[in-house]
Each structure stands twice: as C-alpha cells, then as structure tokens.
Amino acid sequence: MESIGNLFQTGDWKGEKHVPVIHIPEKVKAGEKFDLKVSIGDAIGHPNSFEHYIAWFKVLFHPEGGKFPIELATFNFAAHGEGDNFTEPVGLSTIKLSKSGTIHAISYCNIHGLWENTKDIVVE
Amino acid sequence: MESIGNLFQTGDWKGEKHVPVIHIPEKVKAGEKFDLKVSIGDAIGHPNSFEHYIAWFKVLFHPEGGKFPIELATFNFAAHGEGDNFTEPVGLSTIKLSKSGTIHAISYCNIHGLWENTKDIVVE
C-alpha cells in the first residue's frame, strides 16, 4: 500500500514556493497565548489564479514523546480571482500549548500537491 | 420556509462574546495586499472547552452594487483541550480586493449558533 505519507514534499522555502513557513516564538510559557502564523513564498510568490493556487494550510502539534499529532487549525483560502478579488496563502491563529513539541504545517497546491514543514517549540 | 438568514445573531462586541470583530484598514488600494483579521471576545473572552467553543469563522466580501458575496477565507479552530492544547478564535489572512464593498464575518459557537458582523472597506 502506497502511504499518503510518502506524498508530502518539502524543501528550502527560500528556493521553493510551495513550502509553508512557520512563524512562532522559539520558546513560550505553558498555557500562555502566542500567535502562530503560516505563510508561503516568503522569498518567491506562488501563483494565485483560478487554475493554480494554494487552497489551504493545516497546522498540527506533535507533543514531545506523544504518540499522536493534534490538529490546531485549518485555513482555507477561498478567493482566486472571483471579481478580481484574492485571498493570499497566509494564515494566523492564537494557540496555547501545555508542553514542548513540534509544529507541523501542511500546504496544498491544487496542481502541485501536498507540502510540509515543521518547527520545534519549547514550552516551559 | 424559515430562512437560515434569520438565524444569524449579532450585537455589540463589547458586551457579547460571540460577535466576530473585523480588523481591517478603512481604506486600501485596489490590488494591494492587506491583512484581514477576525477575532472574538476582544472585551469578554468566550469559553474554549470540549463542550463549548467557537469552531470556525467564515469571511465573505460583498462588492458594492454586486449581487453576490464572494467567500474569502474559512478559519477552523480545531483544538479545544486535547492534551491541554487550545486554538483560540483568532484568524488572519491576506487579501487583495478590486473595489469597495462590505466584509462579512460569521462565527459559529457549537452551543450558541451563528453570529455575524460586517465592516465596510473603501478600495481606491
């Protein structure tokens, strides 16, 4: 069985316009709110047209030593030229964590599939 | 036929913890990116627990004189206490508009239903 897990692509976000970039503090306090932002194409923009666009980001948190990732948020970018209006692939929300772990971001391009990135976060 | 349109509640966000608050510039340039942020409970926080939480925001744009609203973004807040981790009802994305109109935000509480707010934006 081919696993969907093998279809996640990654790369250096400076050279690859599909890789989600995770913006978080390196260290936060347990139970304290912080902003988590995901963007894409910080160096090279991705197209945003009816035929080719970043449709969504998902963000999950994998607690250190835990078995399962926990979904934090999904951002759907719905406008790709309708009436010349556009939503760009940027998503921010506010998070509270209880322990250290890894943030996973997934992005989906309707033409170029699934992409991922991760960033560790220390929770004190 | 009872319309779902009659089930959207609103109120003053200073006194009502379910009303989405829209943060946008009053005026932007056509085709130029700006941040659109929606939050809730800026004055009074809403609970965030397994049993009671804000599940999502939707944001739409109704161009002045247009017939139809265009969906801009959906923000899903997925974590409500799993492993003591939480996503708070804050969503931001980046938008480009082509003309003036009205931004509509909808929030959904799993116990208290649908809420809405609107804000006009001038596009030059």
Place this chain on the structure above:
Amino acid sequence: MESIGNLFQTGDWKGEKHVPVIHIPEKVKAGEKFDLKVSIGDAIGHPNSFEHYIAWFKVLFHPEGGKFPIELATFNFAAHGEGDNFTEPVGLSTIKLSKSGTIHAISYCNIHGLWENTKDIVVE
C-alpha cells in the same frame, strides 16, 4: 448593517441549478442513524470548471422551539478539472437526532454566492 442573512438566495430546485436539495426521511426515531444527502442540480446540472463551481455545502439542524442551529456537516468539493478530475456537488453523511426540527442546507457557488434550502424532519 447589511446582514449576511439577506444574501441567501433560494428558489425552486427544478428550475434553479444552485439550490441544494435535501434528501432525508420524513420521519426518524430519536437516536437512530439515518442518511442525510444533499445534492444540487437534480433537474439542471451546475457547471464544474476552474472558473465556476459549487465549492461546498453546509448542513445545520434547528431543533423545534430551540434558539440556535447546530452544525451537522460541511462537504468541500475540491477538484474542478485538475488533471481532468472532478468532484460533483453531492454530499452524504449519517446523522442521529434527538428531536424534531428543521434541516438547513447552504450551498456556495464561487460566482453566484450563497443559496439555501430547508426541510422539516419529525423525530419520534
């Protein structure tokens, strides 16, 4: 304030290709599973292309005498021609209700906005 509630359109599904059609039993037993299906264009198909498509359905339940609607499901139709593959606007899930009320379905066309339909259901 213009309410988003005023922007939901409806009509006769036999003549209007945007109106969601709700397929449910007229009567079910409390706590027993039944299939809820929403389709569109049962009489006249809606286009499904990169530029023009039905993006999603939302389904809510408004219990008789209750104040708030409860979201039951969202169906997102993601493929609109990518590699000549398509998802058509049909969504089915399985529901258990505790009392009588009204099912509300919302559909969103990326060009023609928000549409709705409702159907009562008796729960014994």
Place this chain on the structure above:
Amino acid sequence: MESIGNLFQTGDWKGEKHVPVIHIPEKVKAGEKFDLKVSIGDAIGHPNSFEHYIAWFKVLFHPEGGKFPIELATFNFAAHGEGDNFTEPVGLSTIKLSKSGTIHAISYCNIHGLWENTKDIVVE
C-alpha cells in the same frame, strides 16, 4: 526533520476502529460519475462524544504515474452531542476521473491522530 508523513497510522479496518474504509467500484469509465463513500468502524464503531470523535475525512486521488495527489473532497463531521445530536463518520460524494490511480482516504480522531487507507481504481 520529522515528517508528518510518518504520523499516518493504518491497520486492518476489521480490527481497528480508526481506519477509513473506501467504498468505490473497482472499475469505472473515464469521465463517468461514480459514488465514492468513506466510512469507518464498519466492524467496530468509534466513539462520538464531545471529548472523543472523528472530526473529518479527506480524500485524494493519485493518478498512476503522476507526481502529485489531487484533493477530491473533505467531509467535516460537526455534531458530537450538542443537544444530543450527532454526525457519524460517513462521507459520500460523486466523482469523475480521467485515468487509473489510487484513492487515498485520511481520517482524523481528535485523540488518536491521523489514519489512512488507500484503494486502487481502474479507469477505462
């Protein structure tokens, strides 16, 4: 970097109540509609409560010999006991494919993380 791809779990759906089960014809005609249904717990049911539930399914299609998977649909199951109403983890939509490939289904349990299954489909 730990890949999110390593966090997808699978197993025999007869013994494991988190594995999505894909119901499709073995063979379809190119460009002809067919029903794709995903369920879970066909043998053993999964809990559905405020604290523990299947939140969503995603379905993707990986064309044979293609580089990228294409998202077909997302099903969000929103009700987990609100007013004693429930949405069970069953999702069906209607699909048209242009060539043979593999259907991937992902399920997410808010406690037990990401699960997957796949099924090949012949398109003639």
